[in-house]
Amino acid sequence: xxxxxxxxxxxxxxxxxxxxxxxxxxxxxxxxxxxxxxxxxxxxxxxxxxxxxxxxxxxxxxxxxxxxxxxxxxxxxxxxxxxxxxxxxxxxxxxxxxxxxxxxxxxxxxxxxxxxxxxxxxxxxxxxxxxxxxxxxxxxxxxxxxxxxxxxxxxxxxxxxxxxxxxxxxxxxxxxxxxxxxxxxxxxxxxxxxxxxxxxxxxxxxxxxxxxxxxxxxxxxxxxxxxxxxxxxxxxxxxxxxxxxxxxxxxxxxxxxxxxxxxxxxxxxxxxxxxxxxxxxxxxxxxxxxxxxxxxxxxxxxxxxxxxxxxxxxxxxxxxxxxxxxxxxxxxxxxxxxxxxxxxxxxxxxxxxxxxxxxxxxxxxxxxxxxxxxxxxxxxxxxxxxxxxxxxxxxxxxxxxxxxxxxxxxxxxxxxxxxxxxxxxxxxxxxxxxxxxxxxxxxxxxxxxxxxxxxxxxxxxxxxxxxxxxxxxxxxxxxxxxxxxxxxxxxxxxxxxxx
Amino acid sequence: xxxxxxxxxxxxxxxxxxxxxxxxxxxxxxxxxxxxxxxxxxxxxxxxxxxxxxxxxxxxxxxxxxxxxxxxxxxxxxxxxxxxxxxxxxxxxxxxxxxxxxxxxxxxxxxxxxxxxxxxxxxxxxxxxxxxxxxxxxxxxxxxxxxxxxxxxxxxxxxxxxxxxxxxxxxxxxxxxxxxxxxxxxxxxxxxxxxxxxxxxxxxxxxxxxxxxxxxxxxxxxxxxxxxxxxxxxxxxxxxxxxxxxxxxxxxxxxxxxxxxxxxxxxxxxxxxxxxxxxxxxxxxxxxxxxxxxxxxxxxxxxxxxxxxxxxxxxxxxxxxxxxxxxxxxxxxxxxxxxxxxxxxxxxxxxxxxxxxxxxxxxxxxxxxxxxxxxxxxxxxxxxxxxxxxxxxxxxxxxxxxxxxxxxxxxxxxxxxxxxxxxxxxxxxxxxxxxxxxxxxxxxxxxxxxxxxxxxxxxxxxxxxxxxxxxxxxxxxxxxxxxxxxxxxxxxxxxxxxx
Numbered sequence: 001x002x003x004x005x006x007x008x009x010x011x012x013x014x015x016x017x018x019x020x021x022x023x024x025x026x027x028x029x030x031x032x033x034x035x036x037x038x039x040x041x042x043x044x045x046x047x048x049x050x051x052x053x054x055x056x057x058x059x060x061x062x063x064x065x066x067x068x069x070x071x072x073x074x075x076x077x078x079x080x081x082x083x084x085x086x087x088x089x090x091x092x093x094x095x096x097x098x099x100x101x102x103x104x105x106x107x108x109x110x111x112x113x114x115x116x117x118x119x120x121x122x123x124x125x126x127x128x129x130x131x132x133x134x135x136x137x138x139x140x141x142x143x144x145x146x147x148x149x150x151x152x153x154x155x156x157x158x159x160x161x162x163x164x165x166x167x168x169x170x171x172x173x174x175x176x177x178x179x180x181x182x183x184x185x186x187x188x189x190x191x192x193x194x195x196x197x198x199x200x201x202x203x204x205x206x207x208x209x210x211x212x213x214x215x216x217x218x219x220x221x222x223x224x225x226x227x228x229x230x231x232x233x234x235x236x237x238x239x240x241x242x243x244x245x246x247x248x249x250x251x252x253x254x255x256x257x258x259x260x261x262x263x264x265x266x267x268x269x270x271x272x273x274x275x276x277x278x279x280x281x282x283x284x285x286x287x288x289x290x291x292x293x294x295x296x297x298x299x300x301x302x303x304x305x306x307x308x309x310x311x312x313x314x315x316x317x318x319x320x321x322x323x324x325x326x327x328x329x330x331x332x333x334x335x336x337x338x339x340x341x342x343x344x345x346x347x348x349x350x351x352x353x354x355x356x357x358x359x360x361x362x363x364x365x366x367x368x369x370x371x372x373x374x375x376x377x378x379x380x381x382x383x384x385x386x387x388x389x390x391x392x393x394x395x396x397x398x399x400x401x402x403x404x405x406x407x408x409x410x411x412x413x414x415x416x417x418x419x420x421x422x423x424x425x426x427x428x429x430x431x432x433x434x435x436x437x438x439x440x441x442x443x444x445x446x447x448x449x450x451x452x453x454x455x456x457x458x459x460x461x462x463x464x465x466x467x468x469x470x471x472x473x474x475x476x477x478x479x480x481x482x483x484x485x486x487x488x489x490x491x492x493x494x495x496x497x498x499x
Numbered sequence: 500x501x502x503x504x505x506x507x508x509x510x511x512x513x514x515x516x517x518x519x520x521x522x523x524x525x526x527x528x529x530x531x532x533x534x535x536x537x538x539x540x541x542x543x544x545x546x547x548x549x550x551x552x553x554x555x556x557x558x559x560x561x562x563x564x565x566x567x568x569x570x571x572x573x574x575x576x577x578x579x580x581x582x583x584x585x586x587x588x589x590x591x592x593x594x595x596x597x598x599x600x601x602x603x604x605x606x607x608x609x610x611x612x613x614x615x616x617x618x619x620x621x622x623x624x625x626x627x628x629x630x631x632x633x634x635x636x637x638x639x640x641x642x643x644x645x646x647x648x649x650x651x652x653x654x655x656x657x658x659x660x661x662x663x664x665x666x667x668x669x670x671x672x673x674x675x676x677x678x679x680x681x682x683x684x685x686x687x688x689x690x691x692x693x694x695x696x697x698x699x700x701x702x703x704x705x706x707x708x709x710x711x712x713x714x715x716x717x718x719x720x721x722x723x724x725x726x727x728x729x730x731x732x733x734x735x736x737x738x739x740x741x742x743x744x745x746x747x748x749x750x751x752x753x754x755x756x757x758x759x760x761x762x763x764x765x766x767x768x769x770x771x772x773x774x775x776x777x778x779x780x781x782x783x784x785x786x787x788x789x790x791x792x793x794x795x796x797x798x799x800x801x802x803x804x805x806x807x808x809x810x811x812x813x814x815x816x817x818x819x820x821x822x823x824x825x826x827x828x829x830x831x832x833x834x835x836x837x838x839x840x841x842x843x844x845x846x847x848x849x850x851x852x853x854x855x856x857x858x859x860x861x862x863x864x865x866x867x868x869x870x871x872x873x874x875x876x877x878x879x880x881x882x883x884x885x886x887x888x889x890x891x892x893x894x895x896x897x898x899x900x901x902x903x904x905x906x907x908x909x910x911x912x913x914x915x916x917x918x919x920x921x922x923x924x925x926x927x928x929x930x931x932x933x934x935x936x937x938x939x940x941x942x943x944x945x946x947x948x949x950x951x952x953x954x955x956x957x958x959x960x961x962x963x964x965x966x967x968x969x970x971x972x973x974x975x976x977x978x979x980x981x982x983x984x985x986x987x988x989x990x991x992x993x994x995x996x997x998x
Contacts, residue, residue, distance in 0.1 A: 017546035020539070021520045028523055032531075033740065036722035040519070040737030043778065047516035051550065223535035238539030241532065279542065 005079050008064040011055070012086060013279040018052035020237040027243060030229040053101075057093050065090055078276055081464040086281055088161070095144050100137065107133050108409045115407035122397040124378050131406055132374045135367050138411045142368070152365050155412030159288040160419060162466040165365070167479060168415055171422065172358055175481040180388060182489060183352055187341050187390060189496045192334035199323040203248045209319050210246065210260040213312070217298065218451040219244075219264050220271055232259045234266035234295075239278040242270040253323075254336060261303040265295035268451065272459025287467040288413065292420020293427060294458070300350050300421075301428045301487075302450070307443035309333050337495055341389040343398045350421075351488050355388040357418040360403070364411050423471060425484040427458065430475045504578050507563040510554070511585060512778040517551035519736040526742060529728040552600075556592050564589055577775055580963040585780055587660070594643050599636065606632050607908045614906035621896040623877050630905055631873045634866050637910045641867070651864050654911030658787040659918060661965040664864070666978060667914055670921065671857055674980040679887060681988060682851055686840050686889060688995040691833035698822040702747050708818050709745065709759040712811070716797065717950040718743075718763050719770055731758045733765035733794075738777040741769040752822075753835060760802040764794035767950065771958025786966040787912065791919020792926060793957070799849050799920075800927045800986075801949070806942035808832050836994055840888040842897045849920075850987050854887040856917040859902070863910050922970060924983040926957065929974045 025045050033041060055061075065087050070080040111130035118127035142154035152165045214226065229245035236242045244263040248256040269285055277283040285291035302308055309316075313329040324332065339349045345356040363380055366372035372380060381400040386392045393399030405413055431453045432438045441449050457474045465473065472478055492498075524544050532540060554560075564586045569579040610629035617626035641653035651664045713725065728744035735741045743762040747755040768784055776782040784790035801807055808815075812828040823831065838848045844855040862879055865871035871879060880899040885891045892898030904912055930952045931937045940948050956973045964972065971977055991997075 013542070014546050014550075017543045018550075020543050021524060021547055024524055024527055024543075025520060028527065032724065032726075034720060034722055034724050036719070037737055037740035040739050040777065043512070044516045044519050044523075044736070047513050048520055051513075051517075220535070221533060223533055225531065225533050227531075237543070238536055240539050241536035278539065 002069065002079075004064055004068050005070075005083060008061065008068055008086065009082060009280060011058075011061055011064065012082070012281060015052050015056045016279045016281065016283075018048050018055065022048040022052065023235050024237050027235050027237075030231075030233070031227045031245065053093070056090070061086075061090060062094070076464055078280075078282070078464075081282055082280055085463050089281055092145060092158075095146065096141065097144060100140055100144060104134075104137050104141070104409055107137055108407070111407045111409070112404075115401070115404065119397050119401040122395045122401070124396040124401060127401065127407070128374050128377075131377075134406065134409045135374065135411070138409060139368060139370075150369065152368050152412065155368065156415065157412075159413050159416050160467060161287055162468050163287075163289070163419075163479070168361070168419075171479055171481045172361065172415075172418070175354060175418070175422070175485065176358060176388075178481070178485040178489070179351070179355060182485075182492070183339070183341060183355065183389065185498055186339045186351065186492060186496055189498060191340065192338050192495070193331060194335035194338045196323060196327045196332070197253050197335055198251060199253075201250060201253050201320060201323060203250050205319050206248050206250075206253070206256045209316065210257055212315075213257075214244075214260065214264055216445060217261075217264060217268070217302075217447045219267055223271055224267055226260070226263075232263050234263045234270065236270040236284070239271065239273050239275050239283055242267045253320075258299050258303060258336075262295040262299040265298035266291055268298070268454070269294040269459050272451075272455045273462040274460045277462045277464075282462040282464055284463055286461065286463045286465060286470060287419075288416035289419030289423060290458070290467040290470065292417055293423035294420075294454070296420050297424040297428055297454075301424055302442060302447075304337055304350065305439070305442065306333055307439040310443040311445040334495060337492070339492060339496075341391055343385070343389075343391055343393050344402055351492055352389060354418045354421055354484075357414055359384045359388055360414040361418075364406070364414065368411060419467075419479065422479060422481055422484045423467070425487045426471060426475045426477070426480060427454075429483055430457070501568065501578075503563055503567050504569075504582060507560065507567055507585065508581060508779060510557075510560055510563065511581070511780060514551050514555045515778045515780065515782075517547050517554065521547040521551065522734050523736050526734050526736075529730075529732070530726045530744065552592070555589070560585075560589060561593070575963055577779075577781070577963075580781055581779055584962050588780055591644060591657075594645065595640065596643060599639055599643060603633075603636050603640070603908055606636055607906070610906045610908070611903075614900070614903065618896050618900040621894045621900070623895040623900060626900065626906070627873050627876075630876075633905065633908045634873065634910070637908060638867060638869075649868065651867050651911065654867065655914065656911075658912050658915050659966060660786055661967050662786075662788070662918075662978070667860070667918075670978055670980045671860065671914075671917070674853060674917070674921070674984065675857060675887075677980070677984040677988075678850070678854060681984075681991070682838070682840060682854065682888065684997055685838045685850065685991060685995055688997060690839065691837050691994070692830060693834035693837045695822060695826045695830070696752050696834055697750060698752075700749060700752050700819060700822060702749050704818050705747050705749075705752070705755045708815065709756055711814075712756075713743075713759065713763055715944060716760075716763060716767070716801075716946045718766055722770055723766055725759070725762075731762050733762045733769065735769040735783070738770065738772050738774050738782055741766045752819075757798050757802060757835075761794045761798040764797035765790055767797070767953070768793040768958050771950075771954045772961040773959045776961045776963075781961040781963055783962055785960065785962045785964060785969060786918075787915035788918030788922060789957070789966040789969065791916055792922035793919075793953070795919050796923040796927055796953075800923055801941060801946075803836055803849065804938070804941065805832055806938040809942045810944040833994060836991070838991060838995075840890055842884070842888075842890055842892050843901055850991055851888060853917045853920055853983075856913055858883045858887055859913040860917075863905070863913065867910060918966075918978065921978060921980055921983045922966070924986045925970060925974045925976070925979060926953075928982055929956070 022045050025041060025048065029041050065083065068083045070083050073080040075081070075084070107130070111134055114127050114130045118124060138155060139151065142151045145154040145157070147153040150165050156163055156165060156168065211226065215221065223240045224242040224244065226244045226246060228247060230247065232246050234242065234244050244260070244267050246256050246260045246263065269291060273283050309329055309332060313332060317324045337350070339351045341352050342348055345353070348356050359381070362384065363372065363377060367374065367377070378396050378400045382392050385399065431450060435441065435449050435453055438450065441447070458470065461470060468478055521544050524540060524547065528540050564582065567582045569582050572579040574580070574583070606629070610633055613626050613629045617623060637654060638650065641650045644653040644656070646652040646656070649664050655662055655664060655667065710725065714720065722739045723741045723743065725743045725745060727746060729746065731745050733741065733743050743759070743766050745755050745759045745762060768790060772782050808828055808831060812831060816823045836849070838850045840851050841847055844852070847855050858880070861883065862871065862876060866873065866876070877895050877899045881891050884898065930949060934940065934948050934952055937949065940946070957969065960969060967977060
């Protein structure tokens with residue numbers, strides 16, 4: 001490592017330490033913090049985040065980035081990657097004027113409260129001016145960041161570096177064309193029974209079962225833990241300290257279990273990053289879409305598969321003899337895979353979920369492009385909901401107001417959820433080709449092959465490879481909706497006995 | 500508030516935020532952190548502490564302190580106090596050369612490991628060079644900080660601002676003269692029975708009982724919590740977030756319960772600081788001795804008193820019918836107050852404890868003054884142990900190597916433990932004068948009067964008043980060993996049936 005790069009790295013390590021500290025404080029806030037501490041904690045986190053930002057955009061970092069030479073280095077070496085990724089982050093960070101950052105922070109603080117009240121009171125009009133403000137500020141942000149194609153590109157690039165809106169449109173068009181008729185066909189078929197999932201399930205037993213499965217699939221408790229929180233999340237303070245949370249409903253089995261598997265997917269990704277990258281900006285998932293591909297892979301492709309329950313269902317029945325003793329494995333498997341068009345994204349099944357995302361993407365893009373006004377948003381939402389899922393929300397609270405993301409000013413974020421689903425299948429198919437009888441391994445409770453493959457091909461890279469490059473390298477093709485469509489068709493046509 | 504003081508305060512708030520964040524990370528490390536995270540966490544805490552220090556000794560702070568005018572203000576106003584205390588802290592901080600701070604940090608890091616190994620192997624010689632180095636560095640530190648009287652003054656002043664070694668000597672001399680014969684007399688008397696304390700006590704029941712008592716005495720769980728850790732401690736991230744930890748032994752009742760009361764005393768102090776002082780250097784205990792006075796007051800003066808158990812013993816028996824059902828309250832009360840000269844400080848009873856401290860003080864002062872060499876320390880320890888407590892350690896592991904403090908470079912710290920005991924009685928007597936039938940209130944399970952009194956006279960001040968000034972203001976006299984001596988004589992001569 002040259003002296004310049006070593007010096008750069010030491011400055012970046014301090015920035016990472018500050019960000020990690022902020023993340024610890026935020027984790028504590030959601031898990032153990034006493035309620036009276038909320039204001040004090042807000043100040044502490046704000047101070048840490050502000051210092052991290054100040055120290056990152058410092059001239060010293062800029063000057064080292066200017067001087068750092070990586071000509072002779074392998075582009076995928078730690079050093080060359082550090083300079084490349086830090087330079088990209090730095091350029092983005094310094095392009096945003098301080099007053100815009102401050103305006104956004106203030107607008108978000110107000111919008112979050114307004115959104116909570118608007119949702120509680122089913123009063124979109126009360127939220128509308130805040131959303132308008134956030135759309136305007138996001139447009140300013142996009143102009144400040146810059147873009148080649150459309151303004152939305154700049155926003156999308158924050159969460160999915162390198163992906164262009166034009167690509168997204170093409171992929172989503174394929175997805176919609178295949179998905180809407182499939183969802184219609186499934187909605188008309190006889191749904192599988194799932195009443196048995198809505199029964200009392202002892203909380204502690206659910207916790208213990210989830211923890212046992214986490215251990216089995218390779219989540220490392222020497223370098224992580226699981227706690228309870230109101231909303232499940234994964235957070236990382238170091239490659240050696242990656243934490244999950246879950247929540248437990250005592251009258252519905254899937255919430256905790258599939259939530260745990262989902263977060264475990266995120267956590268395994270973060271635990272799998274090359275330890276040599278710890279305390280650098282490279283020690284993170286390469287994009288939100290790639291991150292979501294890992295959570296959805298474990299939640300859906302593994303966790304909602306028949307082989308998985310061939311292995312685990314006898315254990316689950318032993319843990320829950322009362323609610324599940326008389327339910328055959330095939331009935332259970334069909335029940336946890338019931339497809340049902342619904343109004344609420346976070347309750348959506350594996351098949352309809354992407355339609356919820358597409359709808360949000362289309363609307364937020366129109367807002368950013370200026371082709372849709374905020375006042376027309378509820379109607380546009382409801383129309384599209386009816387077109388895609390055959391349902392029309394009776395209230396905005398269960399429609400356009402349901403998600404927090406826009407109130408956080410996070411336009412450009414939603415598509416990554418769908419990208420995660422698509423990439424999860426592209427990667428899983430590649431793993432299956434390399435690993436041989438993957439289903440057989442899973443039916444035998446052997447997850448080491450799969451996890452090892454993901455470590456080697458996805459996790460260890462951290463941010464050294466952009467999502468698109470990684471996908472190309474591993475699967476031989478770019479982002480593609482076809483594998484995912486083929487997967488859901490295959491799985492659900494069989495499950496529903498469709499022709 | 501003048502603009503200068505407001506600006507100063509905002510800079511100090513950021514420093515406090517950084518220190519609070521470091522404290523959260525340290526709390527997490529002792530309670531929930533996965534073991535693999537230790538190295539990463541050390542980096543994070545070091546970065547936060549270094550930044551807090553850098554930002555505090557920054558010229559901007561110095562210049563504001565120079566310009567801040569408090570002439571017309573009440574010296575005990577928030578503003579004048581902030582400037583006065585921050586100026587004192589600042590002057591101390593800038594007097595320490597950076598290379599001395601770095602040398603000390605490095606020496607401590609090495610000494611801690613050496614001490615652990617030396618204690619495990621009963622090998623003082625292996626620790627001696629590290630201790631020698633720390634004595635030399637502490638002498639340099641004292642010279643850098645400056646002092647009027649003796650070198651030890653500078654070290655003592657770090658933990659007990661304003662107290663002079665000459666005062667300490669006088670007070671300790673009184674204490675020794677009264678205490679050594681009392682301990683001898685108690686050692687010769689028939690000890691009370693306490694076998695019943697060494698029985699199985701269910702862990703969860705111990706936890707629940709301790710939590711209930713915490714609520715009863717007024718510890719605020721909206722602004723605090725209790726967790727488990729290997730070594731009990733109290734830590735504060737804000738007046739609104741003060742946390743305790745405890746540990747539970749399932750074969751000995753007093754460990755968890757009196758540990759909880761002890762930490763609660765620290766916690767009530769921190770929770771009782773005026774919220775207007777939050778995020779400033781004033782929001783802390785005014786000295787380690789005053790802090791310890793609060794923990795010992797609740798642990799010993801309240802928690803080991805007869806009225807306390809008049810109220811709680813029926814509840815305790817109901818919680819533990821098996822081990823305690825047949826033990827009368829008087830037997831229990833005598834058992835938890837058994838006096839027994841022992842080798843280990845942390846296991847010492849209320850009476851002998853101060854002798855352990857005096858011994859350490861005398862030895863560390865001789866080390867700092869240069870009148871005792873490190874090589875002669877074990878022999879000096881053992882001789883004094885015999886003189887004060889009638890016991891001679893068979894090993895250095897159970898003698899001079901038992902405590903961590905010296906390996907942390909913390910010379911000048913030990914006396915504050917004894918000061919806490921002395922001040923606890925001075926304050927308790929004052930509260931008794933003001934509150935009338937304090938014993939009756941406690942026997943009725945009413946702690947609001949006492950806590951309110953402590954809030955008003957001790958807690959709310961934070962660091963606005965030095966310990967000596969506070970004591971003078973509340974009790975009408977300075978630090979004094981006589982009230983404590985009178986208390987232990989009265990209590991233990993009665994308990995042991997001495998003439």
